[in-house]
Amino acid sequence: MTLAKLKQYNGKNGQKAYIAYRGNVYDVSSSPLWKNGIHKKIHEAGLDLTDAMENAPHAEEVFVDFDIVDTLDQESNSKSDWVKWYRKYHPHPMLVHFPIALHLFAAGLDIIFLFYQEASFATAVFYTFFVSTVMGVLTMLSGILSWWINYQLAFTHIFVIKLSFSVITLLLGIAGISIYLNNPDVVYLNNLQSMLYHGIILLTGVTVIIVAYNGGKITWPDKEQ
Numbered sequence: 001m002t003l004a005k006l007k008q009y010n011g012k013n014g015q016k017a018y019i020a021y022r023g024n025v026y027d028v029s030s031s032p033l034w035k036n037g038i039h040k041k042i043h044e045a046g047l048d049l050t051d052a053m054e055n056a057p058h059a060e061e062v063f064v065d066f067d068i069v070d071t072l073d074q075e076s077n078s079k080s081d082w083v084k085w086y087r088k089y090h091p092h093p094m095l096v097h098f099p100i101a102l103h104l105f106a107a108g109l110d111i112i113f114l115f116y117q118e119a120s121f122a123t124a125v126f127y128t129f130f131v132s133t134v135m136g137v138l139t140m141l142s143g144i145l146s147w148w149i150n151y152q153l154a155f156t157h158i159f160v161i162k163l164s165f166s167v168i169t170l171l172l173g174i175a176g177i178s179i180y181l182n183n184p185d186v187v188y189l190n191n192l193q194s195m196l197y198h199g200i201i202l203l204t205g206v207t208v209i210i211v212a213y214n215g216g217k218i219t220w221p222d223k224e225q
Contacts, residue, residue, distance in 0.1 A: 001072055002072075002073045003020075003048060003073070007047070008046065010045045010046035011028075011029065011045040011046070012037050015037075016029045017029045017034045017037045018045060018070075019034075019046070019047060019049050020049065020050065021049050022050050024063075024068045024070075024072070025071060026068060026069070027066055027067050027069045028045065030066075038156055041158045042151075042154070042158050042159070042218055043154065044151075044152075044154040044156055047151070047152045048152070051087060051149060051150045052150045052151050083149055086146075087149060087150075092145070092146040095135070095138055095139045095142050096142075096215065098132070098135050098139075099133070099135040099136040099208070100208045100211070100212050102128050102129075102132030103132045103136075103169070103204045104205050104209075105132075106125050106128040106204075107202050108205070109125050110125045110201045111202070113125055113187070117188065126177075126180050126184075126187075129176060129201055129204075132204075133174065133177060136166070136169060136173060139166075140170065143162075147159060158214050158217055159218075161214050162211055162214040162218070165211045165214075166211050168207055169204050169207040169208055169211065172200045172203060172204050172207065173200075173204060175196075179193060179196065179200070
């Protein structure tokens with residue numbers, strides 16, 4: 001069976017739900033955990049889950065009760081050298097921690113600044129926020145690559161949330177940087193623009209937590225099988 005043929009068995013509109021793992025194609029249609037072709041709001045039926053399962057807390061033992069209905073065409077399943085290199089070194093997990101930590105640091109430092117109004121704190125907040133926003137771009141690009149390589153761009157609930165809040169964080173970052181560069185003294189003012197700047201700094205501390213939480217759910221989903 002080719003990947004193109006496998007995609008037809010996505011568990012939707014009365015279709016059977018098939019998934020592939022290490023060259024075997026399994027029929028998971030009977031499982032309530034694959035209702036409508038979606039598993040744990042992460043995985044979609046009709047895809048090769050070999051790469052995605054590398055990060056899962058379980059392996060092929062979860063398929064022991066399902067019938068093997070076919071094998072996956074190895075020629076269609078082959079990956080280029082750069083994809084193998086990408087999966088070996090995992091750039092996204094390596095990159096993602098930095099912007100999350102820096103956004104949280106900027107938010108925490110801004111809270112301190114609001115109480116003490118020290119210029120050094122204001123400067124540190126901006127540059128930390130600036131670096132975290134720039135690094136966020138690289139993290140998003142690597143995340144999209146990981147989404148494509150490991151999950152074939154499966155548009156499930158958890159990925160929608162993660163992608164949406166990543167974009168929101170980036171847009172907030174651009175807005176916050178623009179406000180500060182337009183007038184660095186905005187941090188000391190008591191007007192709408194100042195409230196917006198500080199609000200953005202604090203809000204991104206929340207949005208990255210949502211991104212991080214859902215990223216963790218992808219790597220460590222519920223243990224129910």
